[in-house]
Amino acid sequence: MSKHKTLFFLLLLVAIICLWQLGTCSLHNAENRWAAVAHGMYESGNIFIMQIGKQDYYDKPFLSYWLILLCSYVAGGVSEGSVRFPSALAGIIAVLLTYLLAARMLGKRVAWLSAGVFMTSLGFVHWARHGQVEMLNLLGIMAVIYIFLRCKEAASPGWLYVMATFMAVGSWLKGPLCYAVPGFAILVYSLAFKDWKWLSIGHVTAAGLFSLLLYFSPFVLAWQATGKWDALYMVYRENVLRLLEPFDHVKPLSYYIPSLPLNSLPWSILLPWVIWYLAQNWRTVAREVKQLLAISAGCLLFFALSSSRRHYYLIPLLPFVSIMFGVFLAALPDLSKKWQKSIACLWLVIGGVWLLALPVVLFVSQSFLAGMMETYGELEETSALHLAGLLTAWPVRLTAVVMAVAGMCLSIAAIQTLRRHVAPWHLPVFVATIYVAMFLAYGVITTQMDQLRGQREFIRTLVRHVPVEREIAIFTSDGQENTSMVFYLACYRQVKEYRTFCDIQIARQELAKNGGFLLTEDILPDETDWQKVDAQNYVKFKAVKGRKKDIWTLYRPR
8 A cells, every 4th residue: 555545544544533423412511611712702703802701711822712713614603513623633633643753763564553542542532522622732742742753863953943833833722831741851852862963052042032932922912902911821820830839630640640541541451561561672672662752751751740630631642652552562463472362362351342242232121221220320210211212222232233243353353363373464453443442432322322411402492482682691609601501502592692690689680670581500599589481401310319410490580
């Protein structure tokens, strides 16, 4: 296969897993914040004002919102797809860079396996299909390190200015991480290998000054447009202050121990084998592998310096960890029988589990499953029936059949390995089965289970009960904006003016004057003053043994 066909096939595979049904599921968790801010920019036409509803919200730099805005202009409006597309595109490019880096340093066989591991890791698939900044941040850091490793021995210093540009632009995504993380990685690499040939003081200084001017330019433009330095202060608060005096997410260093294995699932099951292989063969392992390990150590060192820790902070390490898995898998056919049989046993267990799941999914009835959930899951009868109906619907059953076929192929490969040795076609089968599993999990099952989150459908129902000229106010006990409701109200009802109340009596007095409606997820203290409108939604389950959960209800003053 030619180089161009190889890259096309790789891009096709990763595009399918990143883009399939991308905009089908409703927004959830922090995605709503990016959607609400981008929608505000889209409606106002001011790309320097970040707001959720009417409240200023300067939490991240501009670029991630601008990319959503650009996709929204192409799509004709802010939607689930336009919010997630930048992350998906960043994921596709990141896999391509991983392949190119591994191919250049370790050969095409390792490159294919590394790209396959990366694109089927839980952390990759989740964040590439999630409308936040994590995958974009990974791409920015990966691009800077790729440029360094590819060009560090180049005769011309022009690459330093290209790398400096990527550092500045990448730092518009999540603060100056595209300076700090690659900087630590390059420093550790240079110290470990005593490689300072790339360091030209004059050009590094000039490129650094150029990069800083470029980095601060949007903040200066924002100040000229708004008269405020809120966006720049946010960078200081979220990066410098968080590093020196962490104010949230304070965790011990041990918190990161399970974080990387969690993000690299299911491949992290192989982690003990990979660590033992590298330790046992350290003297003979390729110099390029040691270089990539030094780069990974530098990235990890930076994140370890701050006491503010989240598991997804380590996402930028995934490409380099995936290459380590690729190195091990590529070496597996040449390892001893003991190594191969231990891996074959693992494959056999995975394939057997998938095969055993088939009769359970195909033959368990909805009523039986609902009864089990009602008894042991403490769900209300209607909630149990609803959830059981989703789990026994045809998409789930079809998924079980496909998974069983993949499990059968994996089991056959495992049995052949136990009898003989790892054949060349076994490794692609192993990677392909994981690919199928991830595709079905996020392309089919997630879409099916999205019916349990009903905010989007609730707003569509709600707009049929409220005349356009009537005000919809939102009541929250803490007075904070609910980003998902703000976004979906703006999308489906074109609500440009609304109010948020945290005092129920004031809300009643104000809404009684203009005949407005109140949207709330809090239990109202005195429902005798309010009339419940026939628009109600339970976002997850209607009740858990009588305990209400995630209720959104519409009221009007009596």
